[in-house]
Amino acid sequence: MNFNEFQTEAMKTASPRDDQREKLAYGMLGLFGESGEVAELLKKYLRGDGDLPVERLRNEMGDVMWYIAYLCDALGFTMEEAAELNIKKLRARHGESYSGIGNRTGDGA
Numbered sequence: 001m002n003f004n005e006f007q008t009e010a011m012k013t014a015s016p017r018d019d020q021r022e023k024l025a026y027g028m029l030g031l032f033g034e035s036g037e038v039a040e041l042l043k044k045y046l047r048g049d050g051d052l053p054v055e056r057l058r059n060e061m062g063d064v065m066w067y068i069a070y071l072c073d074a075l076g077f078t079m080e081e082a083a084e085l086n087i088k089k090l091r092a093r094h095g096e097s098y099s100g101i102g103n104r105t106g107d108g109a
Helices: 003-011 020-047 056-073 079-097
Strands: none
Touching: 003 056, 003 079, 020 056, 056 079
């Protein structure tokens, strides 16, 4: 599944909201909430409270992606457009040192 397919499918489950400010508030607060759940799971793991909960993290990160899709939709662009712009930004920032997918040594975005 690509980003555009994900966004299309995700938006089928979104409650209709007409007001732009309400859409942005809902999306932003949802994104913060779900990101917080990811952070909480990682914090507990790093604190030593058991094994890394990979499956729970996968589910929560999917929820983060849902809210990113929602915000992209509310702002009138696609997740794919956002992803492509991010890669262009990273290539511009890192120049010749940019090696693309699989490079886990940089500082990211």
